[in-house]
Amino acid sequence: DTAVSQTPKYLVTQMGNDKSIKCEQNLGHDTMYWYKQDSKKFLKIMFSYNNKELIINETVPNRFSPKSPDKAHLNLHINSLELGDSAVYFCASSQYLAGELFFGEGSRLTVL
Amino acid sequence: AQSVTQLDSQVPVFEEAPVELRCNYSSSVSVYLFWYVQYPNQGLQLLLKYLSGSTLVESINGFEAEFNKSQTSFHLRKPSVHISDTAEYFCAVFTGGGNKLTFGTGTQLKVEL
Numbered sequence: 001d002t003a004v005s006q007t008p009k010y011l012v013t014q015m016g017n018d019k020s021i022k023c024e025q026n027l028g029h030d031t032m033y034w035y036k037q038d039s040k041k042f043l044k045i046m047f048s049y050n051n052k053e054l055i056i057n058e059t060v061p062n063r064f065s066p067k068s069p070d071k072a073h074l075n076l077h078i079n080s081l082e083l084g085d086s087a088v089y090f091c092a093s094s095q096y097l098a099g100e101l102f103f104g105e106g107s108r109l110t111v112l
Numbered sequence: 113a114q115s116v117t118q119l120d121s122q123v124p125v126f127e128e129a130p131v132e133l134r135c136n137y138s139s140s141v142s143v144y145l146f147w148y149v150q151y152p153n154q155g156l157q158l159l160l161k162y163l164s165g166s167t168l169v170e171s172i173n174g175f176e177a178e179f180n181k182s183q184t185s186f187h188l189r190k191p192s193v194h195i196s197d198t199a200e201y202f203c204a205v206f207t208g209g210g211n212k213l214t215f216g217t218g219t220q221l222k223v224e225l
Binding site for chain 1: 129144146148152153154155156157158160200202204205206212213214218219220
């Protein structure tokens with residue numbers, strides 16, 4: 001039973017399209033995150049939600065919009081995809097606001 | 113603001129040899145420190161953490177790290193590596209004020225026969 005699951009695992013799409021990535025955690029955690037890992041493996045936080053409330057919103061283009069319908073789910077919608085959006089997007093969760101994160105397996109987005 | 117520096121982007125080592133992956137951090141407040149491991153095509157997994165107390169922390173698979181406040185370091189060591197340790201290793205720092213985990217740029221450990 002996967003703790004943090006993301007769908008889809010792979011996503012190939014054209015520039016200008018809109019796509020979504022879904023994330024669910026069954027750990028009962030209060031906090032969920034989206035991280036972006038670029039081709040050089042650099043990890044950068046994008047968003048964080050605590051009990052459905054947005055608490056971290058890094059300098060991410062407005063084309064990226066997170067949505068948390070409940071504390072077990074955090075989805076990421078991306079409008080007007082650009083080549084630079086190609087990356088692996090990781091969802092993660094944690095109990096309380098701390099550094100011990102549980103990561104999903106990632107969603108590899110390729111924009112052509 | 114906090115930051116993490118991993119000086120080595122790649123560390124090749126032979127199996128059964130010792131290894132040290134270096135991590136330095138900067139922060140003006142107290143920190144929690146972490147090492148995460150990422151195996152190929154997988155998500156990150158927590159390897160070990162320093163929150164408080166003993167400055168030497170250990171993982172279940174033989175890795176250890178030592179928190180050195182004066183040198184602002186949290187180096188990861190293993191006395192004898194195995195081929196299965198081949199992975200990307202990330203050092204990370206968390207401070208309560210920022211409410212976020214900041215990762216270093218990662219060190220690729222490649223264990224060769």
